[in-house]
Amino acid sequence: MRKAHYQKKGTIKGMKALIIIPAYNEAENLPRLFEELDEVAKNADYTIDVLIINDCSKDNTLAVCREHGVKVVTLPVNLGIGGAVQTGYRYAFYHKYDIAIQIDGDGQHDPQFIPYLIERIEQGNHLCIGSRFIENEGFQSSRIRRVGIRYFSWLIWFLTGKRITDPTSGFRACGKEVIRLFAQDYPKDYPEPETVVTVLRNKLKVSEMPVIMRAREGGKSSITNLKGIYYMIKVTLAIMIASISRKAR
Amino acid sequence: MNISSTLRTVLIIGSVLFFIFIINMVRIKKLELKYALIWILTSVSFIIMSVFPQTVYAVARLIEVEVASNALFLCIIFLLLLMVFALTVAISRQAIRTKRMVQEVALLKAELEEKIRNHETKSQSP
Numbered sequence: 001m002r003k004a005h006y007q008k009k010g011t012i013k014g015m016k017a018l019i020i021i022p023a024y025n026e027a028e029n030l031p032r033l034f035e036e037l038d039e040v041a042k043n044a045d046y047t048i049d050v051l052i053i054n055d056c057s058k059d060n061t062l063a064v065c066r067e068h069g070v071k072v073v074t075l076p077v078n079l080g081i082g083g084a085v086q087t088g089y090r091y092a093f094y095h096k097y098d099i100a101i102q103i104d105g106d107g108q109h110d111p112q113f114i115p116y117l118i119e120r121i122e123q124g125n126h127l128c129i130g131s132r133f134i135e136n137e138g139f140q141s142s143r144i145r146r147v148g149i150r151y152f153s154w155l156i157w158f159l160t161g162k163r164i165t166d167p168t169s170g171f172r173a174c175g176k177e178v179i180r181l182f183a184q185d186y187p188k189d190y191p192e193p194e195t196v197v198t199v200l201r202n203k204l205k206v207s208e209m210p211v212i213m214r215a216r217e218g219g220k221s222s223i224t225n226l227k228g229i230y231y232m233i234k235v236t237l238a239i240m241i242a243s244i245s246r247k248a249r
Numbered sequence: 250m251n252i253s254s255t256l257r258t259v260l261i262i263g264s265v266l267f268f269i270f271i272i273n274m275v276r277i278k279k280l281e282l283k284y285a286l287i288w289i290l291t292s293v294s295f296i297i298m299s300v301f302p303q304t305v306y307a308v309a310r311l312i313e314v315e316v317a318s319n320a321l322f323l324c325i326i327f328l329l330l331l332m333v334f335a336l337t338v339a340i341s342r343q344a345i346r347t348k349r350m351v352q353e354v355a356l357l358k359a360e361l362e363e364k365i366r367n368h369e370t371k372s373q374s375p
Binding site for chain 2: 071072073074075076077079083086087090091094188
């Protein structure tokens with residue numbers, strides 16, 4: 001890792017950061033993730049809290065979290081990825097966190113990049129996305145998905161004039177303004193590309209940082225081949241609508 | 250130009266029963282009056298149309314449709330589309346409200362559990 005390149009930490013005094021992890025049946029993947037997160041929290045000179053949004057899991061996700069002593073919010077009804085993540089942003093909003101970091105529960109995202117994402121927010125970005133496609137290192141997803149991602153990237157550029165190389169990445173950090181925005185309004189499913197446009201539309205600063213992602217360790221992607229077409233159409237429409245939506249007050 | 254009197258009788262009985270059914274649903278509070286209004290209006294217009302079939306012909310002439318039944322279908326399909334759309338809007342609103350409620354309940358519950366845990370650990374170590 002290019003550590004020297006990023007050296008600088010925790011400039012805001014008494015800063016609080018919340019790591020939001022949506023989890024649906026992730027009991028197998030969580031223990032390893034918790035270990036890696038502990039490592040990150042230990043080396044940080046600001047508060048890092050971990051919040052699991054247990055989206056009505058049927059396995060012992062809740063027990064694993066309790067055992068590890070992290071914060072857990074269990075949804076009484078399955079809300080899907082968007083509703084779960086938004087619960088995390090609402091938590092961050094109510095508890096006045098300065099920074100929220102969103103990371104998948106399946107082990108695809110390596111927590112060691114978190115401090116660098118946080119740093120980007122401290123430097124004045126409102127949203128920073130961890131991108132696989134800046135340095136093209138690590139797990140690059142399948143060819144067909146890369147085509148889809150490139151298409152969304154083009155669509156966002158076409159509508160907003162901003163180049164986002166990895167709009168589908170769910171590995172991201174954001175500051176107070178975006179926490180407030182997401183707490184108010186967050187899409188139900190396949191939220192990532194759409195939210196990038198919403199943030200841009202609200203005249204907030206979005207940047208990307210190269211990250212290395214891993215192939216998922218367990219569980220399945222929420223997007224299967226059959227849903228692929230529906231996904232493309234829905235997200236295309238969502239991006240277009242987001243680009244002409246009313247700005248948040 | 251005329252429908253048979255048997256069919257007419259059946260239609261009258263059917264539409265009156267439909268009207269009574271709707272009113273009863275509202276009475277036993279299984280249907281909110283707000284949503285029942287459109288159905289009450291529909292059933293009343295069914296009664297009117299079956300008692301005075303001339304109204305259907307009059308409407309057909311008015312909108313210049315040659316066959317009365319086509320005019321009737323047109324009106325009913327239009328009405329149905331409106332109702333389905335109104336329902337979709339209502340469902341969307343309910344979904345947004347439910348989501349928000351689920352989130353708030355989950356956050357409150359987590360908050361409460363944490364308070365209780367903190368309280369217990371405090372009382373254990375004085």
